[in-house]
Amino acid sequence: MDKADIQKAEKYYVRHLKEVILPFWIPDCIDRKFGGYLNCYDNTGKELLSYNKFTWSQGRFLWVFSELSMCEDSVVTKEEKEVFLEYAKIGVDFLSEHVFLNESKVCTYLMDREGNPIPADESGILSSSIYADFFVAAGFAKYADAAKDYKIFELAEKMYQSIRKRIEQGTYLTLPYPIPEGLRMHGIPMIFLNLSTEMYVSAAGLGLKNDVYSRDMQMFYTDILTNFVDQKHVLREMITTDNCQVDNYFGEYCNPGHTMEDIWFILKAAHYLGDRSVLPLCTEILKNVYKIGWDKDYGGFRLFVHHDGGVPHGKSAGLEKEPMFRQIEENHNNKLWWPHSEALYSFLLAYFQSGDEELLAIYREVFDYTFKLFPNPDSSVGEWIQIRQRDGRPDDKVVALPVKDPYHITRNLILIIQLLNEQAHKADFEGEEENFADKKIR
Incomplete structure (x- = not known):
């Protein structure tokens, strides 16, 4: 991509974020009466079906609004950042005030x-997913x-330590898809990698030590690349x-979705640590x-596939009652x-880190499919249609959850805008270097 392509793409993503995605959520998602956020919409986005609040969506909203308040001035105005x-x-x-049980x-x-804890199923268990x-x-x-x-960071640190302890002891649950006995799920080191990177970046931003998080980041992505x-x-x-x-x-x-999400987790974590050794494997x-x-x-990515491609299959005797089995089959x-x-x-x-043109070609194919299929054709509603059949x-x-979640689209649009902005500045810098070198030769 040359500088013109980068700038064109950046403008497109900024416009889509601010004109298609954010107007759907703001201000209706803000619960001014009781606090927190509302997002139990139907798949069309037209009807709020419940006022219940799923904890992991509440945390995701918090991340999104915090990140938006830190965006570049060219994307978000000073007044918008304050909001x-x-x-x-x-x-x-x-x-x-409400989320902690002990x-x-x-x-x-x-x-x-109102924030009162309620069980999600007949088990009556309240802490039914460590992903929350x-x-x-x-x-x-x-x-x-x-x-x-700093006080909120201390709270995040206490949570981090609590999560680590429970995972080491095996005293945690993963509703709605329990981990079958005797198995490890990729989602645990994957999301732990993401959290340790968030802690690392936040600690650095606050001027605090972050060596514990840097060690964890490397440990988690090494585990994933070595074992999974x-x-x-x-x-x-x-x-x-x-x-x-x-x-x-x-x-x-x-x-495939988890794979692609985790690869950028790994690439970003490794970038912060100055580790380029993982890049060739990640691109493969x-x-x-x-x-x-x-x-x-x-076109498009299927939700689940066999490791050789096509419909998932394999020995399934005794697995049929597992929620994850039904999720994959259906x-x-x-x-x-x-x-x-x-x-x-x-x-x-991965393209910008490696320069591999094959990755850019795939990105462009994904772009064409995504923006043809998912943005809501009803512009009065906006956002994206969440689920399509195989033929579109x-x-x-x-x-998973009966919600319309703001996280993936908004987070990725923000990150893409940041990436393109960095690349545009890099192109400017390289152009200045070339001009300087040319003048010295002359």
Whole structure:
């Protein structure tokens, strides 16, 4: 991409963020009466179905508004930044007051509108997913950096320590998809990598030591690349607890969206640490997930695929009652909004880091498909249609949580804008260097 292409793309993404995505959420998502955010919309985005508040979406909203308050002046005005930080403070106050179940900073999974913890299913368990804790801690870390709030960073640190302890002890749950006995799920080191990177960046922004987080970042991405990536450079979602591949249905499926999201987690973490050694493997993983995950008949990434491509399959005796098995069987052919927003950023970031033109070509193919299929055709509503059938028709399903989540699209648009802005400045700098060298020669 030359400088003109970069600047054109940046303007497109800024316009899409500010004219298509944010107007859907603002101000209706802000619960002025009780605090926190509202997002239990139907898939069309037209109807709010519930006032319940899922904790991991609350943490994600907090991250988004905190990050928006830190965007470049060319993207967000000073007045808009102040408003976004105010919206983030609403989330901080609500979560700080309502989300914790005990002194160990364990989070409830679900709350009613007022913030009272409520069970998500018949088990009656309130702390039914540690992913909720991950997203709240990441939101707190981002807010702490944005607002220069050291007390909130201390709270994020306490959560980080609590999460680490529970994972080491195995005393945690992962609703709505429990981890089958004897297996490890890629999602745990993946999201822990993201959180440790958020903590690292926030600590640096606050002038605090972050060597603990830098060690964790390297540990998590080394674990992922060493244990979850197979000999063909395909990232598997489940392995055994002693880090071996699994010869059954769960061991043979892949989640292209998770792969692409995690690759940019790894590339960013490694970049902060000055580690370029992972780049060749990461680019190969991306190319392979495109080969096995991209639908050659209709375009787009399937939600789940076999590690060789196509429909997930493998030995399934005894696995049929597992929620994850049913999720894969019922939804593998669907095309969801979030893997495609993750793909846009992951392939573009890997292209700029590596200069590999094949990655740029894939990015452009993903771009064409994504912006043809997902932005809501009803401009009076805006945002994106969340779920499509394999052939591109809208599909009215609940996948994971019964919410319309603001996180993936908004986060990736912000990150893409930042990346393109950096590349434009880099092109300017390189142009100045060339002019200076030319003058010296003359």
